Amino acid sequence: xxxxxxxxxxxxxxxxxxxxxxxxxxxxxxxxxxxxxxxxxxxxxxxxxxxxxxxxxxxxxxxxxxxxxxxxxxxxxxxxxxxxxxxxxxxxxxxxxxxxxxxxxxxxxxxxxxxxxxxxxxxxxxxxxxxxxxxxxxxxxxxxxxxxxxxxxxxxxxxxx
Amino acid sequence: xxxxxxxxxxxxxxxxxxxxxxxxxxxxxxxxxxxxxxxxxxxxxxxxxxxxxxxxxxxxxxxxxxxxxxxxxxxxxxxxxxxxxxxxxxxxxxxxxxxxxxxxxxxxxxxxxxxxxxxxxxxxxxxxxxxxxxxxxxxxxxxxxxxxxxxxxxxxxxxxxxxxxxxxxxxxxxxxxxxxxxxxxxxxxxxxxxxxxxxxxxxxxxxxxxxxxxxxxxxxxxxxxxxxxxxxxxxxxxxxxxxxxxxxxxxxxxxxxxxxxxxxxxxxxxxxxxxxxxxxxxxxxxxxxxxxxxxxxxxxxxxxxxxxxxxxxxxxxxxxxxxxxxxxxxxxxxxxxxxxxxxxxxxxxxxxxxxxxxxxxxxxxxxxxxxxxxxxxxxxxxxxxxxxxxxxxxxxxxxxxxxxxxxxxxxxxxxxxxxxxxx
Numbered sequence: 295x296x297x298x299x300x301x302x303x304x305x306x307x308x309x310x311x312x313x314x315x316x317x318x319x320x321x322x323x324x325x326x327x328x329x330x331x332x333x334x335x336x337x338x339x340x341x342x343x344x345x346x347x348x349x350x351x352x353x354x355x356x357x358x359x360x361x362x363x364x365x366x367x368x369x370x371x372x373x374x375x376x377x378x379x380x381x382x383x384x385x386x387x388x389x390x391x392x393x394x395x396x397x398x399x400x401x402x403x404x405x406x407x408x409x410x411x412x413x414x415x416x417x418x419x420x421x422x423x424x425x426x427x428x429x430x431x432x433x434x435x436x437x438x439x440x441x442x443x444x445x446x447x448x449x450x451x452x453x454x455x
Numbered sequence: 456x457x458x459x460x461x462x463x464x465x466x467x468x469x470x471x472x473x474x475x476x477x478x479x480x481x482x483x484x485x486x487x488x489x490x491x492x493x494x495x496x497x498x499x500x501x502x503x504x505x506x507x508x509x510x511x512x513x514x515x516x517x518x519x520x521x522x523x524x525x526x527x528x529x530x531x532x533x534x535x536x537x538x539x540x541x542x543x544x545x546x547x548x549x550x551x552x553x554x555x556x557x558x559x560x561x562x563x564x565x566x567x568x569x570x571x572x573x574x575x576x577x578x579x580x581x582x583x584x585x586x587x588x589x590x591x592x593x594x595x596x597x598x599x600x601x602x603x604x605x606x607x608x609x610x611x612x613x614x615x616x617x618x619x620x621x622x623x624x625x626x627x628x629x630x631x632x633x634x635x636x637x638x639x640x641x642x643x644x645x646x647x648x649x650x651x652x653x654x655x656x657x658x659x660x661x662x663x664x665x666x667x668x669x670x671x672x673x674x675x676x677x678x679x680x681x682x683x684x685x686x687x688x689x690x691x692x693x694x695x696x697x698x699x700x701x702x703x704x705x706x707x708x709x710x711x712x713x714x715x716x717x718x719x720x721x722x723x724x725x726x727x728x729x730x731x732x733x734x735x736x737x738x739x740x741x742x743x744x745x746x747x748x749x750x751x752x753x754x755x756x757x758x759x760x761x762x763x764x765x766x767x768x769x770x771x772x773x774x775x776x777x778x779x780x781x782x783x784x785x786x787x788x789x790x791x792x793x794x795x796x797x798x799x800x801x802x803x804x805x806x807x808x809x810x811x812x813x814x815x816x817x818x819x820x821x822x823x824x825x826x827x828x829x830x831x832x833x834x835x836x837x838x839x840x841x842x843x844x845x846x847x848x849x850x851x852x853x854x855x856x857x858x859x860x861x862x863x864x865x866x867x868x869x870x871x872x873x874x875x876x877x878x
Contacts, residue, residue, distance in 0.1 A: 316824055319533050357841060390606070
């Protein structure tokens with residue numbers, strides 16, 4: 295899975311900035327996408343391209359349980375969020391709804407990947423290749439249940455053993 | 456096993472569970488509101504297109520619905536969401552729908568305890584992150600997104616990874632001027648907004664024995680701000696009395712074993728606690744009130760599931776009685792039952808005499824939705840739970856989180872004020 299990186303070098307990017315509370319009444323996915331990241335980066339909607347990735351620090355998606363957050367990002371074209379760690383509801387919403395991949399990375403990847411870098415995520419090898427910089431980083435493997443739900447294409451397609 | 460492990464073992468039909476076990480737990484109760492409800496309806500529409508049968512819920516008697524985030528409707532989209540929710544509950548035969556303008560209604564988490572909708576030992580999920588609140592009744596209470604709630608509504612179960620438990624041992628009684636809100640802000644300040652991530656935060660000790668059920672609800676409510684999967688308190692006679700007086704029966708008390716294991720134990724001396732606020736822009740950015748910045752406040756907001764229970768209003772009224780507010784002050788009781796009690800006991804008159812406005816129950820400005828949102832550069836002191844950028848309105852507005860005592864004292868002076876320092 296190849297794409298370019300939009301980097302926010304900060305921790306605790308919360309759901310209030312990913313999709314502000316006033317838009318919670320909206321359930322049209324395309325319209326939600328036009329407000330993605332509005333609380334932090336008003337230019338996001340104009341710069342994001344189909345297939346891009348977001349890179350960020352610790353505790354990405356903390357705050358409310360609004361599924362609007364992964365929906366707004368995914369319908370903006372974001373295929374994966376790479377972060378040092380994730381808040382739990384954002385993580386499970388992203389996976390169970392099959393909106394995007396939440397990829398846990400280490401400090402090395404976080405510091406070395408820059409805005410605009412082209413990277414290639416290979417979840418079968420748990421590896422991230424930085425094509426721009428010719429570097430390779432490890433990603434944290436998905437836990438067994440998460441891996442199975444992702445492979446199935448979301449919770450509704452997953453058949454428990 | 457500790458209390459959470461026991462509840463999840465029962466829920467998953469196992470004799471024993473341990474942290475990191477992945478289980479499918481049967482759900483005893485599920486809640487949706489006017490944001491997650493339409494979200495779930497959207498998921499149902501998607502599933503229908505994929506050929507999945509969504510004609511019938513697994514058990515509509517276990518579902519309840521609240522109208523809280525966008526009531527009263529400020530514009531058409533919100534009004535239409537309420538109509539959608541109404542059709543949904545009608546079509547699926549959900550009887551427990553608490554409607555704005557039709558008797559008891561209020562913030563979903565407040566209804567969970569005011570209406571005794573959740574009992575000790577139950578597995579309860581809600582389409583809202585502050586579902587954690589209800590763990591104060593001794594239930595496993597956990598927030599989920601729309602897809603997960605849709606899955607629960609159709610299948611009656613959901614997957615969980617059994618969490619590790621952080622145990623917060625609270626010793627002794629809180630001083631008069633200190634509330635549970637001060638204590639939980641102190642704890643979040645200590646452990647950070649991811650300090651409880653993926654884990655249970657359990658509260659116990661003599662400090663909990665001394666504490667009212669409503670104060671315990673405040674503690675569990677804000678475990679969400681520490682990233683916790685759930686907050687919980689082992690139920691005691693106070694919980695039984697609280698729920699029984701609200702019509703519950705057949706209450707079974709589940710408690711942890713004496714050899715229960717905890718990932719970590721934290722200890723707090725209640726007598727050492729001070730009035731505390733969280734400064735912008737994070738609930739873990741805490742400082743004791745006497746060291747808070749000397750800013751000119753624009754507004755005091757006493758509302759939300761966190762800070763507008765009856766006890767919270769009583770605390771605010773104690774301060775505002777015979778005094779006048781210096782800044783805009785809004786009091787929004789969290790449910791109609793609380794509103795009525797506050798009226799019958801003279802609290803609303805105290806607020807109105809002080810110059811405050813009393814509004815209807817709503818999540819409203821707490822989530823920056825409507826009814827009192829902040830303008831650019833406005834500064835608010837609030838009994839709510841989050842103060843991320845833009846949480847209560849403009850992205851350049853500021854919110855200080857506090858107890859109702861501090862919010863009321865600050866309303867009187869226009870500055871962030873320790874209730875002990877009021878003349």
